[in-house]
Amino acid sequence: MQNHTIKNESFQPEEENSEPKKLTLQVSKVQIPMRIDKYLTQQVENATRNKVQEAIEEERVLVNGRPVKSNYRIKSCDSIQITFLRPPAPELAPEDIPISIVYEDSDLMVVNKEPGMVVHPAFGNWTGTLANAILHHIGKDAGTLDPSELRPGIVHRLDKDTSGLIIIAKNPTALHRLARQFAQRQVEKVYKAIVWGVPDPASGTILTNIGRSKKNRKVMANYPYEGPDGKHAVTDYLVEENLHWFSVVSLTLHTGRTHQIRAHMLHIGHPILGDETYGGRVLRTLSFSRSESFVKNLLECMPRQALHAEKLRFSQPTTHETLSFSAPLPVDMLRTLDRVRTVLASQLHS
Template identity: 35%
Template sequence: MSFSAYFHCYCRSEHLYSTQGEIIEIFIVEKLERGKRLDKFLSERLPALSRSVLAKFAEEGLVKVDGRAEGKNFRLKEGHKVELELPTLESDDSILPEAIDFEILYEDSDIAIVNKSAGLCVHPAPGHRSGTLVNAMLSKYPQMAFVGSVKRPGVVHRLDLDTSGAIIFALTPFAYSNLVGLIKAREIKREYKAVVHGILPQKHATINMPIGRDPAMRRRFTIFPSVSSISKRAITHYDVIEEYDHASLLSVKLETGRTHQIRVHLNSIGHPVYGDKLYGSKKDTIIERHALHAEKLELVHPRNGKQITVEAPMPEDMNELITILRNR
């Protein structure tokens, strides 16, 4: 989403359109605000927008003080009139709110945890310019447009296109910075359920193998013998929950969070996820997508310090797969 799109989304939610069809917000600097930098002043008056976004507006000439465009470092005086003004948005790359149904597992003023459906892309990407979970989230939480990355507002971690289950979104800049820190510190616990081919000889094990992009097939990732410039440390823990005829149900916990990590690691030990056309067999027909579900999230709330545990119910297609395997 462009910065112009950010501002339009915000103003749509706050009804700040002028009669000429422009978007405008006007503030008068008060006595206690004199001497403040322009970006700090704006961040206090518009708390839904991060200071970096407001600084970008100033760089693009969208902020005027007494009718003159000023930069983010400009010092304000009492009585200054500060304006944010923007022509009508005409942008093809903006992320627009879309009325798409999704299940909310937990929400408050800072964060939302939702149950992503399989086949729903988390954020716009090549081939998925609209109809994503972010588009849906912006429809319910317009303030999320100003949080985090320009192209991935509110997103602090991701799930693969065909992976279902619990995913966290930040609704405020405060929550975003803290959740990103928790992810990096590995303090958010993520537990998955996976149906895999075969019977695993070790019922409880850890897979500790670096992962990087497959040089022979860029869509895939693969394991490497050691961490290097093209691979990163990756650790996956699993427990066997049930065994069937040539198949197993696993509980999987991530210690790191690399792209396709669970799928790559399980395939590397000879037990690909059921339905995984990229890493397993294209002949799997019982389920239309890979049988991987983000079932559980545990974290300490970034603002109040309370423990949050959220579970996403097993989706119907995976329940049907398990029923078929049990009855073989």
């Protein structure tokens, strides 16, 4: 591995960040005059009076293109634009959702998240998340966490379709201390992925800046490491198994940029199998006859990015004991690897 130095910047989680949401409302010709904060609370689903007033104070509410005060009385045909830093959300509620708890003490839990589970509520996924399951599991002690943030106890995050280990704090003190470990890069995190092709050399360090794409704000892009765009991103990789057309790669994060591993593997020409956003679902022709059907079948077997948060190592926030955990590959990744190995063996002996 190459040596690398990184500025001590704030830790950013791997999962996509919430984008500001802009809403435009056209007041009816027959609307009865009323205060704008009351009107917006009535008109915008899940918006609270406090959030609306906060937006007004920060000049994120414009009427006919100009900021107004909370006591402004709307008029017929007014055009109102409001920008929410986070989309208005319903109150987070406990839900009895099964979760796989690897470890638990009075301060924290380590959960092996299944692929397909959203970590915290966001636009389009207000229920059925890991956060809802956490509130139910903690029960009466959940009152020590702040559900208004929609991320009770969540120190870091994983993409919806990434499986594996995630740390959950059970009280504010533990949350603060664990977050500090992430910010100071004292948490060791190792992922495992199935990628297209075999990286050469078999180990190395990927250094780029990562920031939102200028063409598509939902996608992260790589920029020059010392350039002005994006923030430093550093990933170590190691090929653990060469499968000729694919490989199993171990990845160690030294920064926590959004979609870092997925963007970095695309950057070196070895996207993660199944990753639709970052080039991993492109049908490719392999070096044997009828490979097209094999690849199509493989992508059906792996409908998500084949990425798993395999190992965690950190300090218990109260006792300072070093805690280490690992989670085996999920069934879909194991099944996919079995198919690749079987076909590879048959081709080598044909």
